[in-house]
Amino acid sequence: MPASDQRTTRATTCHAGARVNALSIDVEDWYHDESRGAGPATAAEIAAGGARVERNLERLLALLDAAATHATFFFLAGVAREHPRLARAVAAAGHEIACHGLRHVPVALRSRADVRDDVRRARAILEDVTGARVIGFRAPCFVRDVRHLWLLDELAEAGFAYDSSWLPLRYAPGAAPRIGGTRGPTRLANGLWEFPMPVSRLAGHELPIAAGGFALRALPLAFVTRQIRRFNAEVGPAVVYTHPWEIDPESPKLPGTRGYVRFFNGVGRRSMAQKLARLVRELSFAPLAEVYAAQLAAPPALAAADLSAARSPR
């Protein structure tokens, strides 16, 4: 039964005061970039910049190893297929292998049938390459629009146990659309858990806490850790994310990328590795499957929310 046909019986798991956050790495290379708006990178463009994901990921692995920290690696399946040794090394180091899809194309630009095929093939490739069981998914470029929440039904049907793609943003005063009415984990009626990206209220707006991307690179670490601790106290564990290219200041951008995109993507890369190393020392992190182990082990009947709570306030 589709999640949207079910009645809402919201259930929120409260982790107030939790101290272990979820760390996630979206594993893609510099050219898996939708921001130029002119289609995917050509073979010539990729060849001009070269593959950089391997050396960047090895740096991240060393950084995490030095802090005795494990994370969830949402692999683009194409990257795992091209660099199987790398994917196996991540799994062998004790990190969680999860799925970032086969092609790095946002859900908003795809048909449902295309996504259905993509997530199933991606999961099979990752399990085949690494030998690990893959239960988690993150969509390329996240999911920000309630019209694309059908993705969560597709993931449940494809055998995933959780998704961590939902970025419940609304740049307007008032509540953000929240799945199940919560900023924390929610179990959908289709059985899938959603572990959304963390947001906080600031000046009347729901904004992402500085737990990834531009904000994590650009803002002082003390501000970042304060935001994460505030979220821990108010909601529970925060899902923090980064990418291998974010620690690589020499990583090129595709021809045709606009200046402001280059700016936002480039800010803070030079100091990002050092900042991440300090972040994982100052706060405790673990893979999503570990942070949310209790939720993932819970029988479905205990908690079920459908997507209408997110859809209705729009």
Ligand SMILES: [Zn+2]
């Ligand atoms: Zn991505």
